[in-house]
Amino acid sequence: MNARVAHGVFGYTTPPAELRDAIVERLARRYNWAVDPAWIVFLPGVVPGLHVSARRLLAPEEHALLPTPLYQHFKRALELAPRAHSEIPLVLENGRWVFDLDRLRRGRTAKTRVLYLCNPQNPGGTVFRRDELARLAELAAGCVIVSDEIHCDLLLDEAARHVPIASLAPEISRRTVTLMSANKAFNIPSAGCAWAVVEDPQLREAMSLDVRAHVLPSPSVFGYAATLAALREGDAWLAAQLEYLRGNRDLVARELPLPMAPVQATYLAWIDCTELPVADAHEHFLRHGVALSPGAQFGAPRFVRLNFGTQRARLRQALERMRTALPSAG
Numbered sequence: 392m393n394a395r396v397a398h399g400v401f402g403y404t405t406p407p408a409e410l411r412d413a414i415v416e417r418l419a420r421r422y423n424w425a426v427d428p429a430w431i432v433f434l435p436g437v438v439p440g441l442h443v444s445a446r447r448l449l450a451p452e453e454h455a456l457l458p459t460p461l462y463q464h465f466k467r468a469l470e471l472a473p474r475a476h477s478e479i480p481l482v483l484e485n486g487r488w489v490f491d492l493d494r495l496r497r498g499r500t501a502k503t504r505v506l507y508l509c510n511p512q513n514p515g516g517t518v519f520r521r522d523e524l525a526r527l528a529e530l531a532a533g534c535v536i537v538s539d540e541i542h543c544d545l546l547l548d549e550a551a552r553h554v555p556i557a558s559l560a561p562e563i564s565r566r567t568v569t570l571m572s573a574n575k576a577f578n579i580p581s582a583g584c585a586w587a588v589v590e591d592p593q594l595r596e597a598m599s600l601d602v603r604a605h606v607l608p609s610p611s612v613f614g615y616a617a618t619l620a621a622l623r624e625g626d627a628w629l630a631a632q633l634e635y636l637r638g639n640r641d642l643v644a645r646e647l648p649l650p651m652a653p654v655q656a657t658y659l660a661w662i663d664c665t666e667l668p669v670a671d672a673h674e675h676f677l678r679h680g681v682a683l684s685p686g687a688q689f690g691a692p693r694f695v696r697l698n699f700g701t702q703r704a705r706l707r708q709a710l711e712r713m714r715t716a717l718p719s720a721g
């Protein structure tokens with residue numbers, strides 16, 4: 392970033408070829424996923440990519456499936472487009488939030504054109520397995536899959552592996568749009584750079600249109616520089632950060648006597664407050680000095696989401712305040 396600032400010329404730019412190469416190399420090395428550099432479409436963020444997908448991949452009368460609870464911008468993108476959609480709840484099975492295939496199947500209509508996927512899952516923290524993804528892709532046969540994989544480098548469960556759904560089979564790759572970015576893993580969202588991997592030329596055209604027409608901005612020179620630096624030179628930093636986040640995850644699990652599924656990935660704990668005798672858990676913890684994300688934002692009002700991607704001392708303080716807020720503390 393310093394080198395880019397020292398360069399001194401900040402005119403309009405195009406995506407650097409070495410960034411495409413760094414992405415291709417990373418996806419092959421980490422996920423065994425062979426991607427052609429030409430399949431990469433640069434976007435200013437993953438969320439803009441969700442909005443583009445809702446508007447450009449779905450005709451006004453078409454319908455999408457959303458496995459919920461889910462990062463709020465998926466639903467927001469469909470509401471603003473606006474496009475019809477059905478929310479299908481995930482189910483908690485053996486400590487993991489997983490797809491309810493029967494309900495998803497029943498939720499499909501003749502107009503269903505897109506299935507949205509968030510893998511690793513925000514807020515549930517699940518890393519979906521190859522067999523689970525294969526069954527999901529089969530269920531969504533004939534549909535486009537829009538897969539937000541922004542948390543793929545944030546795996547805390549050392550036994551889990553991230554599997555890009557598009558990497559499962561050529562047939563699945565041809566109908567998948569995978570949204571990715573260095574924004575979460577390296578905490579550089581204000582740099583503003585993300586990308587979609589899209590093999591099919593028609594889908595790629597649809598995902599490219601808005602940036603090419605300047606409806607959306609291209610990533611800035613700083614977004615490209617920050618992303619390239621992160622992907623090329625950030626692995627040791629990322630490994631150290633993951634160790635730290637694992638420590639934070641363990642602290643949350645140990646210190647907070649509320650039900651939550653073990654967090655396989657992300658720095659987010661999805662906490663079940665069903666048994667808490669308060670009308671609004673988010674409000675309740677806020678009154679005790681902890682600002683959590685309200686579960687209603689993700690479609691589950693009895694839950695709250697804790698972001699533990701922070702200094703351990705601050706996390707300890709938050710957990711202490713949360714414990715004080717529990718009825719047993721009274």
Ligand SMILES: Cc1ncc(COP(=O)(O)O)c(C=O)c1O
Nearest residue numbers: 436437438462513541572574580
């Ligand atoms: C699942 C998911 N997608 C996208 C984003 C944001 O992406 P961006 O900053 O690239 O728009 C987040 C940020 O929390 C996220 O959790």
